[in-house]
Amino acid sequence: MTPPPLLAQGLQGFLNGARRIGLTGRGLVIAIPLVWLIVFFLIPFLVVGKLSLSEAAIALPPYSPLMEWIDGVLSIHLNFNNFLFLADDSLYLNAYVESAKIAAVSTFFTLLIAYPMAYMIARAPDHRRHLLLMLVVLPFWTSFLLRVYAWIGFLKGNGVINTLLIWLGITQEPLRMLQTDFAVYIGIVYTYLPFMILPLYATLVKLDKDYLEASADLGARPAMTFLTVTLPLSLPGVIAGCMLVFIPAVGEYVIPALLGGPDTLMIGRVLWNEFFANRDWPVASAVAIVMLVVLLVPIMVLRRAQAAEEGATP
Amino acid sequence: MTPSSLFLRITAWLGFLFLYAPIASLVIFSFNESKLVTVWGGFSTKWYGALFRDPQILAAGWISLKIGFFSATIAVVIGTLAAYVLSRFSRFRGRTWLSGAIAAPLVMPDVIIGLSLLLLFVAMEHLFGWPQGRGILTIVIAHATFGAAYVAVVAQSRLVGMDLSLEEAAEDLGAHPVRVFFDITLPVIAPALVSGWLLAFTLSLDDLVIASFVTGPGASTLPMVIFSKVRLGVSPDVNALATLVIGIVSIGILVAASNLHRAARDKEDAAPSHRTNEDMS
Incomplete structure (x- = not known):
């Protein structure tokens, strides 16, 4: 057939x-x-x-x-109650604001530490540069979780830093550093530092030295040259690095869970608790959707910075 | 030396100190006889012994290695294909979307990736009966997806940087595109794929958040076991484990870096250098 x-x-x-x-x-x-x-x-x-x-x-x-x-x-049935619930309970709004604040402050300090490092690496002679870059990347390859853990031993009451401070006579009583927002800042700066250094390095290493010499020849002091030549030219790297730190830091769970106190309110932690402790999947999903919408702007900024970077390289 | 360059140097070296001091203390205290992290009780390797007698850690370690191996392998296939498509095919439907989606897991917060994949697996099981339950398989899929993002970045930079005339020559000689890929492209980008595989493997071995969402009963990965130990405070056997991880990774990186360095030097020797002289400061 x-x-x-x-x-x-x-x-x-x-x-x-x-x-x-x-x-x-x-x-x-x-x-x-x-x-x-x-x-x-x-x-x-x-x-x-x-x-x-x-x-x-x-x-x-x-x-x-x-x-x-x-x-x-x-x-x-379209149930908008989850979103209304988020808007209603100030806990969620506070968590979003707090996460954005913690991520922004940490990003700023990461940039402050990363810039001189990236600059020095970019200016180092060839053979040294490979070694220094490797030293930056190496911690990134070792476990993120274990690197956060290392700070518990550093920051706790009878930890390395307190022992050092007491031995130096700077303080009599151990300072409370673990389980504070301060510890969360340190944790974020520490773990995301390579993400900031690498894009900064990539733009700084391409920087034409003739510009710096021209600026110096025209009588600009080094600080002036830095502010008017180096910094503007490295701006794509600054933007890319800041977004690469800021975006994941907003949703960070492990760092506030291990280093933060019970009052360190970050949205990643709220989502985790909503899901695992309260087993309220719809509210956890609503938290995730709002987080995505909030992060959409920095993600677009990052994509534009990266596109500009790709366009700049021949 | 000018004051500004001295300032630069000092801040940069403080930066390196900041990067390495916690790691160094982790290693030092893994050899500490005492259980207290700050009191030196003498040199001992007993925590390493404790580590290898802990059945929970060993089982979780084995599960993590298996997940890492399979997810990194899938990630290399997906990531390489994505990178190849994006760097060689200039126009096709969904190109913009693909280039965005392949890179998105690089910055997307883990909690979002974990939650969304878990909900997908639950919905799929509900609709098609697959995957049945959650466990190693679902973690492998999740890790392969974000590992592919890293592989794609590494592979793409190599694909864009490679000399296209090799592929063109093979095509002109009548080789089928598949043959060109396997005989020309793949050997050239192989080193990048190896480092992409290793990156995906280490990231899989390290992931706590995504795995916690998509896992099921009976599949506890190493980071989950470490996390539950560490939440209760510092434990010296975790220091021993960290030291082992750092040691293995450092050796691997050193070998890979010296290989890459040699390859780069050979290439530089072969091609006339167009770089200006490095300054001697």
Whole structure:
């Protein structure tokens, strides 16, 4: 029995369609990463968005469905209560503001420490430069968790810094540093330092030295040259580095959990507790959606800075 | 030496001190006989012994190594394909989206990636019955996705930097694009893929947040075990573990760096240098 012509036509149409949308060898090469990212990156965000509009329920999984088909009636429940709840309870607003503040202050101090380091590396002779760059990258390859952990031993009441301070006679009583916001700042600056140094280095190393000499020849003092020539020219690196630190720092969980106190309110921690302790998946999703929206602006700034950087290199 | 360059040097070296002092103290106190972190009780390797007799740590370590191996391997395939597509095909549908999405996990907060993937897995199980439950498989998928971002960055910089005339010559001689890729492109970018694999592997071995979201019963990775130990305070066997990790990573980096350095020097010798002389200051 021959297949019905309609089916054959349909099959032919499908194949033509497949070819038209590019399912050739080239298309397949494009499709693999594209499909993977659609399934495991794009769709998850849509699921989070969907869940943020559903209602928490004592069920498995613990939320009610968005759409229901009962007796031929399709009912769609869009529950905006999770977002209203976030707006209502000052805890969430405070956590967003506090996270942004902690991330911004840490980013500023990271920049302050990273700039001279990047500058020195960029100006170092060739053979030394490779070594110094490696020394910057090396901690990044060792465990992030263990590097945060190292600071517990440094900052705690009878830790290394307090022992040193008491031995030097600077203080009699050990200072309380662990479980404070101060410890969180240190933790963020410390772990994200390489992310700031590398983009700064990349722009500083390309900086044409003739400009600096020209500026000096024209009588500018080094500080003047730095402010009017070096800093403006390294601005793409500054922006990229700041965004690379600021964006993940806003959502940081491990650092406030290990180094911060119980009153260190960061949104990553709130989301974690909402999910693991309260098992309120819809509210956790709403927290994530708002965080994404807040981070959208810095992410766009980062993409523009990186695009400018790529455009600048021949 | 001018005062400003002296100031620069001092701040830069203080920066390096800041980077390395905590690591150094971690290593030193892993050899401490005493359980107290600040009291030196004499040299001892007993915490290393304790580490290797701890079945929980060993089991978690093995799970983490397996997850790291498989996720890094998948990440290299996905990341390389993405990098190849982005650097060689200038126009296709979804190009802008792909270049954004492949890089996004680099900066996206872990809690968001973890939560969104968990919700995806739950929804998929609900709809298709796959993946059944969560555990090693779901962690591998999650880690492969963010590992691919790092691989793509590393591979793309190599693909953009390589000499296109090699690929063009092979094509002109009639080689099929697949053959060109495997015979020309892949060997040239291989060192970048090795470092991309290692990066994805270490990041997988290190991840706490994403794995905590997408894991299921019975699949505790090493960072989860460390985190639960460390939350209760400093424990010297974690120092011993950290020292082992730092030691292995440092050796690996040194070997890789000397290889890369030699390759770069060979390339510089072969090609006429167009760089201006380094100043001697």
